[in-house]
Amino acid sequence: MVSFEPSEDQQLIQSTVRSYAEKVLRPRLRDFERARCLPDEVMQALHEMGVTTLTIPESAGGPGLGLGTAVLAEEELAAGDAAVPYAMGGAGSLGAVVMELGTDEQKTRLLAPFCEPDAWKHRGALAFSEPRPAASPGLSTTATRTALGWRLDGKKSFVLNGGIAQATVVFAQVDQPAGWEGLGAFVIESDRPGMTAGPRMGTVGLDAAHFGELVLEGCVVPEANRLSGVEKVGHGLLRAFSRISLHSAARAVGLSRAAFDITREYCETRQAFGKPIGHFQAIAFTLADRLMDLDSARWMLWRAAARWDAGKDAGKQTAMAAAHAFEVAMRAADDAVQLHGGAGFIRDVCVEKMMRDAKTIALTAPPVAVQDALVADGELGVQHDLAAVLPTPDIQPIFT
Amino acid sequence: MIDFELNETQQQIKSFVHMFAEQMVRPISLVADRDHGLPPEFLARVNEMRNAFTMGAIPKEYGGEGDGAGGKDKKGGRSANLTAAIGSEEMCWGDAAVVLTLPGPGLGGPPVRSMGTPEQQERFFGVFQKPGLHWGAYGLTEPGAGSDVAAIRTTCVKDGDHWILNGTKCFITNGARADWVVIFATVDAAQGRAGHRAFVVEKGTPGFRIGKIEEKMGLRASETAELVLEDARVPAANLLGGEDSYRTKEGFMGAMKTFDSTRPLVGAMAIGIGRAAYEHARDFVKEHYLLSRPVPRYRAIAERLARIARRLDAARLLVWRAAWMADRGLANAKEASMAKAYAGQAAIFACIEAIEVCGAPGAAAGSDHAFLDKWFRDIKVFDIFEGTGQIQRIVISKRILSGLKSF
Numbered sequence A: 001m002v003s004f005e006p007s008e009d010q011q012l013i014q015s016t017v018r019s020y021a022e023k024v025l026r027p028r029l030r031d032f033e034r035a036r037c038l039p040d041e042v043m044q045a046l047h048e049m050g051v052t053t054l055t056i057p058e059s060a061g062g063p064g065l066g067l068g069t070a071v072l073a074e075e076e077l078a079a080g081d082a083a084v085p086y087a088m089g090g091a092g093s094l095g096a097v098v099m100e101l102g103t104d105e106q107k108t109r110l111l112a113p114f115c116e117p118d119a120w121k122h123r124g125a126l127a128f129s130e131p132r133p134a135a136s137p138g139l140s141t142t143a144t145r146t147a148l149g150w151r152l153d154g155k156k157s158f159v160l161n162g163g164i165a166q167a168t169v170v171f172a173q174v175d176q177p178a179g180w181e182g183l184g185a186f187v188i189e190s191d192r193p194g195m196t197a198g199p200r201m202g203t204v205g206l207d208a209a210h211f212g213e214l215v216l217e218g219c220v221v222p223e224a225n226r227l228s229g230v231e232k233v234g235h236g237l238l239r240a241f242s243r244i245s246l247h248s249a250a251r252a253v254g255l256s257r258a259a260f261d262i263t264r265e266y267c268e269t270r271q272a273f274g275k276p277i278g279h280f281q282a283i284a285f286t287l288a289d290r291l292m293d294l295d296s297a298r299w300m301l302w303r304a305a306a307r308w309d310a311g312k313d314a315g316k317q318t319a320m321a322a323a324h325a326f327e328v329a330m331r332a333a334d335d336a337v338q339l340h341g342g343a344g345f346i347r348d349v350c351v352e353k354m355m356r357d358a359k360t361i362a363l364t365a366p367p368v369a370v371q372d373a374l375v376a377d378g379e380l381g382v383q384h385d386l387a388a389v390l391p392t393p394d395i396q397p398i399f400t
Numbered sequence B: 001m002i003d004f005e006l007n008e009t010q011q012q013i014k015s016f017v018h019m020f021a022e023q024m025v026r027p028i029s030l031v032a033d034r035d036h037g038l039p040p041e042f043l044a045r046v047n048e049m050r051n052a053f054t055m056g057a058i059p060k061e062y063g064g065e066g067d068g069a070g071g072k073d074k075k076g077g078r079s080a081n082l083t084a085a086i087g088s089e090e091m092c093w094g095d096a097a098v099v100l101t102l103p104g105p106g107l108g109g110p111p112v113r114s115m116g117t118p119e120q121q122e123r124f125f126g127v128f129q130k131p132g133l134h135w136g137a138y139g140l141t142e143p144g145a146g147s148d149v150a151a152i153r154t155t156c157v158k159d160g161d162h163w164i165l166n167g168t169k170c171f172i173t174n175g176a177r178a179d180w181v182v183i184f185a186t187v188d189a190a191q192g193r194a195g196h197r198a199f200v201v202e203k204g205t206p207g208f209r210i211g212k213i214e215e216k217m218g219l220r221a222s223e224t225a226e227l228v229l230e231d232a233r234v235p236a237a238n239l240l241g242g243e244d245s246y247r248t249k250e251g252f253m254g255a256m257k258t259f260d261s262t263r264p265l266v267g268a269m270a271i272g273i274g275r276a277a278y279e280h281a282r283d284f285v286k287e288h289y290l291l292s293r294p295v296p297r298y299r300a301i302a303e304r305l306a307r308i309a310r311r312l313d314a315a316r317l318l319v320w321r322a323a324w325m326a327d328r329g330l331a332n333a334k335e336a337s338m339a340k341a342y343a344g345q346a347a348i349f350a351c352i353e354a355i356e357v358c359g360a361p362g363a364a365a366g367s368d369h370a371f372l373d374k375w376f377r378d379i380k381v382f383d384i385f386e387g388t389g390q391i392q393r394i395v396i397s398k399r400i401l402s403g404l405k406s407f
């Protein structure tokens, strides 16, 4: 039965996060940006609110809520400041990967630490992208079996929380000839020797989030740290990326909404030629178009999340939602700057930040072209060719 | 709870309507377009099973099966608008011009439903119970007034127990074949909308005649007529709602309110055409690219398909949202306009892109892709009638910008 109404519990979470985002996040977004991190009390508050652990299963001590609830909360967070969901604590993309690739035992063991009451600074990271192209299909980071476990060597770049995470899941080539089918996923704790952090990267947006490089030199992890819940790691990774795309789409929707609301208000107050600029058709129609974008992106997002929660295959719907949301966010932010005129380009107003954030969000998941390839495969009934539907780590790297 | 799955009844209706569209409508689509009308055998067939089409548009109290805007499904949820949207998309996947020509009250239904007295509803909906094929129509547009509805110049003057109407209506769907047409006229042009009156003008009314039948870019099987009123004598009993109802502003708002429920449906119709074109292109790619073309070329064309698919999908969800709000009794003027405006453009995009995907033959009438040529011609008007894309954006603008009265 079609319904666009969140449950009462969901509405409660939604309004709690919304009011925090309005009261605390939005007013301080420039502070976060300048500091390039969130202050401790904000990290703590977000953890207490539960937004850092929403989808962690009950078996690992989390609330075990669905993605449908997560996307509602993340829209609200991102409407406050899009950088917050990336900069706050929590398992993040590592969570998505563990959920899709881990055994039940691994899910519990690896995710439980994030649910501890004082774990507000606990972060997960996912290391996939690489600075150097591999000689053959697959990754250039390698995992070799040794007497002590798996030995990892290689370089990872564009890693969200790279170097500051308590746990990092690293993708590496286990079986060279198998190409993309020959990947392995290994969880590396921060104190394990052999993994060192490179310099923090400067990014066009989402400044409060930490993106770094990782160098792996003879880093050895035990077999238990190899995610072994699925046989085909490549296809599990696709599902993990799909999850990540859903989260990114939710954040893109939140950003679009904020850009729209701020701009609409500005158009009601800013005067030109003796009337509010919103009373000029060219401007009002632009706003109308952005509202159609925004709403349609949100419904696509909700529909994809509902499919995940119902245990149905949601790959195509998620890819559609992500591609649409990324494009919508970019247009929303671009028009927000445009309709603010010169003021939009000045850092007193936050729309210029939104434009930079929107571009960055679109790079925190497989890009639009890859999402569209996933959609097309679904529409044409074609088996995914991993080489075409995984974001190529070197040619088209993404922030993970 | 957030949910995007159709209920069982809706799924059944969807597949039943799709079967009808596929087995009965699609096969006559090109012929109907060429001949500017429906083949007589088809109409005869429809006459036999006409209840299946007309009944939904007619309220239960008046012999139909429609549940109006407030109908409930088995589980007690209201879903008439959403179900109608789903049905409209499927039907128009078959052929929109044929659908517009199916017997029934058409766009004339909603104003009779929302403004008519019980006696009027009984009388005008009763027409569809009689043997033979019957149509209703909606006559608002004039040569000098389309988007600017307040500018209509067709006049009405009371004369005893009749009204005398003078003026010309144009672009009226099914105007020539209709048993009755809801005609909007003014008692005093200076009063703007407050001066408007809605009449049901019946075929054969003295002084009422059919003018020219338009030739069009698309939707050629659908009749678009000019209607001329020269001292037409319309019984006072045919003034919708009766004279008293116009003492308040609601009279005119009634006419406009019907758009809140019909606009999402027009959006759904557009999506039906867009989807037909999209599916044609998709199947073409499946057959011609999947195995035989180099991978990069296939990838490029596949991405193109994906973009069409997701725009149509975004449009569909906006339509569902607007319909769902109507079913819940929520004010949805903004959402209805958003659905209609977005769907029209998404479907136009789909029809244009589908031609490009299939290459030159896609644009050639008479080829394997003759349908693409037709859908391309049919779709454009969906961004024009029932309020142009610009007019929808005005409706939206007024609801998002405080203090905006007009431009």
Ligand SMILES: Cc1cc2nc3c(=O)[nH]c(=O)nc-3n(C[C@H](O)[C@H](O)[C@H](O)COP(=O)(O)OP(=O)(O)OC[C@H]3O[C@@H](n4cnc5c(N)ncnc54)[C@H](O)[C@@H]3O)c2cc1C
Pocket: A281, B107, B138, B139, B140, B141, B145, B146, B147, B148, B170, B171, B172, B173, B174, B216, B219, B224, B381, B384, B385, B386, B387, B388, B389, B390, B391, B407
């Ligand atoms: C096939 C077909 C079937 C139809 N069926 C019916 C029917 O059954 N009954 C009926 O009553 N009518 C019907 N119409 C008429 C249709 O509703 C009108 O054509 C439509 O509302 C537009 O009006 P118009 O043609 O007078 O264009 P105009 O109002 O003259 O508009 C011309 C252009 O100006 C733009 N424009 C107008 N005002 C503004 C503004 N304020 N701001 C910005 N842009 C503006 C419009 O968007 C459009 O692009 C039908 C039309 C067609 C083509």
